[in-house]
Amino acid sequence: xxxxxxxxxxxxxxxxxxxxxxxxxxxxxxxxxxxxxxxxxxxxxxxxxxxxxxxxxxxxxxxxxxxxxxxxxxxxxxxxxxxxxxxxxxxxxxxxxxxxxxxxxxxxxxxxxxxxxxxxxxxxxxxxxxxxxxxxxxxxxxxxxxxxxxxxxxxxxxxxxxxxxxxxxxxxxxxxxxxxxxxxxxxxxxxxxxxxxxxxxxxxxxxxxxxxxxxxxxxxxxxxxxxxxxxxxxxxxxxxxxxxxxxxxxxxxxxxxxxxxxxxxx
Amino acid sequence: xxxxxxxxxxxxxxxxxxxxxxxxxxxxxxxxxxxxxxxxxxxxxxxxxxxxxxxxxxxxxxxxxxxxxxxxxxxxxxxxxxxxxxxxxxxxxxxxxxxxxxxxxxxxxxxxxxxxxxxxxxxxxxxxxxxxxxxxxxxxxxxxxxxxxxxxxxxxxxxxxxxxxxxxxxxxxxxxxxxxxxxxxxxxxxxxxxxxxxxxxxxxxxxxxxxxxxxxxxxxxxxxxxxxxxxxxxxxxxxxxxxxxxxxxxxxxxxxxxxxxxxxxxxxxxxxxxxxxxx
Numbered sequence: 001x002x003x004x005x006x007x008x009x010x011x012x013x014x015x016x017x018x019x020x021x022x023x024x025x026x027x028x029x030x031x032x033x034x035x036x037x038x039x040x041x042x043x044x045x046x047x048x049x050x051x052x053x054x055x056x057x058x059x060x061x062x063x064x065x066x067x068x069x070x071x072x073x074x075x076x077x078x079x080x081x082x083x084x085x086x087x088x089x090x091x092x093x094x095x096x097x098x099x100x101x102x103x104x105x106x107x108x109x110x111x112x113x114x115x116x117x118x119x120x121x122x123x124x125x126x127x128x129x130x131x132x133x134x135x136x137x138x139x140x141x142x143x144x145x146x147x148x149x150x151x152x153x154x155x156x157x158x159x160x161x162x163x164x165x166x167x168x169x170x171x172x173x174x175x176x177x178x179x180x181x182x183x184x185x186x187x188x189x190x191x192x193x194x195x196x197x198x199x200x201x202x203x204x205x206x207x208x209x210x211x212x213x214x215x216x217x218x219x220x221x222x223x224x225x226x227x228x229x230x231x232x233x234x235x236x237x238x239x240x241x242x243x244x245x246x247x248x249x250x251x252x253x254x255x256x257x258x259x260x261x262x263x264x265x266x
Numbered sequence: 267x268x269x270x271x272x273x274x275x276x277x278x279x280x281x282x283x284x285x286x287x288x289x290x291x292x293x294x295x296x297x298x299x300x301x302x303x304x305x306x307x308x309x310x311x312x313x314x315x316x317x318x319x320x321x322x323x324x325x326x327x328x329x330x331x332x333x334x335x336x337x338x339x340x341x342x343x344x345x346x347x348x349x350x351x352x353x354x355x356x357x358x359x360x361x362x363x364x365x366x367x368x369x370x371x372x373x374x375x376x377x378x379x380x381x382x383x384x385x386x387x388x389x390x391x392x393x394x395x396x397x398x399x400x401x402x403x404x405x406x407x408x409x410x411x412x413x414x415x416x417x418x419x420x421x422x423x424x425x426x427x428x429x430x431x432x433x434x435x436x437x438x439x440x441x442x443x444x445x446x447x448x449x450x451x452x453x454x455x456x457x458x459x460x461x462x463x464x465x466x467x468x469x470x471x472x473x474x475x476x477x478x479x480x481x482x483x484x485x486x487x488x489x490x491x492x493x494x495x496x497x498x499x500x501x502x503x504x505x506x507x508x509x510x511x512x513x514x515x516x517x518x519x520x521x522x523x524x525x526x527x528x529x530x531x532x533x534x535x536x537x538x539x540x541x542x543x544x545x
Contacts, residue, residue, distance in 0.1 A: 023454040027451070027454035045333045049331065180307075184310075191317050
């Protein structure tokens with residue numbers, strides 16, 4: 001009970017931290033909207049050429065674009081969440097303080113990232129999506145339950161995203177300089193999440209492989225749940241499987257790191 | 267009197283370029299202290315940018331034309347856009363850090379040095395690894411040139427370097443204007459990404475893909491269309507966006523000059539309005 005309150009306070013702190021920078025949030029909203037606009041036109045041209053590409057009609061393709069722009073920062077698809085802080089703390093040795101705290105390292109950072117994600121969903125996600133709804137025909141569900149199912153899928157997608165970024169952050173125990181892994185995260189995040197092109201458009205065996213990777217749990221799956229292209233239950237099973245596997249890997253890596261690695265001193 | 271002003275302007279320009287060169291060379295040396303790290307980040311940047319084009323290739327695995335343009339023609343547009351942006355990004359791409367400098371007060375250090383502030387800010391953290399983008403753009407443009415069936419004339423050949431140089435300058439103007447905006451809106455640095463990265467992404471696709479309002483906006487308000495759309499239409503022998511007259515293909519240098527002048531004015535206004543945090 002007491003520890004739940006602690007993590008809630010940590011999450012609230014994460015929320016407030018991002019809520020402080022209002023100009024930055026407005027700038028992000030503007031940029032996401034512009035990118036959405038560019039993508040929407042290219043997708044419309046693409047689906048004009050090839051109707052029902054990947055099983056989507058034009059309205060679904062448009063919805064997909066605005067979902068991507070809305071969830072881009074919430075899910076930290078290309079990084080940009082807690083992992084930079086944690087890597088800096090590992091590099092400077094400050095992580096030793098974190099390890100002494102009567103709180104679990106993984107849960108602590110999960111809570112801060114939850115605060116961030118909730119703020120960015122409300123602060124950066126809603127407006128670009130509303131803009132898209134206003135100016136383009138979209139394929140949105142009639143029943144409110146579908147929206148609930150969608151939000152559950154987004155939450156699970158966020159956990160998968162966290163688990164991936166936690167592994168990336170922990171690599172700093174061995175590598176110290178996280179530039180290389182961060183860059184890898186940017187590349188995989190951009191491409192394998194379907195941010196550039198819906199994963200169901202990817203051809204052949206290549207498409208099969210990409211759709212089985214954890215990144216497809218982030219944007220592609222919630223989008224398919226919202227547009228009624230995927231059954232929620234099967235989606236959740238896929239997402240939970242990856243979440244559990246990656247979170248467990250994070251735990252194992254964490255215990256290996258704390259046992260074997262000498263913390264940087266100063 | 268007028269001649270005097272020109273002479274000072276000229277010497278200031280030379281002074282600025284000299285300062286820029288010295289600072290840039292210093293940053294290159296400091297980067298080269300870690301050659302492996304440099305190689306890895308340069309290759310990484312190349313891959314990140316390359317994925318853009320891979321997405322286009324994936325699209326073309328399912329279609330033959332996009333907006334009436336075939337793959338080689340889109341590669342031509344893409345290469346021109348990536349190269350023009352790549353030059354600007356390499357030269358002054360670090361300017362988007364200005365907001366940070368304003369916020370933490372480190373811009374003060376640059377103000378007291380005896381060199382033009384614009385040159386110092388432009389060369390700050392000069393990142394040689396950005397040649398990754400130029401390399402990738404060159405490869406794609408090379409493919410476009412080889413695969414496109416262009417009826418070359420001397421005029422078209424001449425237009426190619428002119429177009430790339432003007433396009434680079436137009437993007438430079440956008441970077442400078444974006445930096446000037448950061449004096450006012452410190453935290454809102456991300457806004458300029460919409461015009462820089464957003465701009466180069468937009469220009470990778472043919473103008474026929476986009477809505478007329480958007481094309482009008484990037485032709486007459488923020489004239490990005492002159493980076494590649496308009497001159498490339500002449501080279502490819504394609505109809506011009508918005509039915510512009512044929513001579514419009516030769517106006518990029520003029521457009522670039524106007525953009526740079528306006529960006530320069532914006533920069534001066536921004537710098538004059540700067541107030542230190544005092545810490």
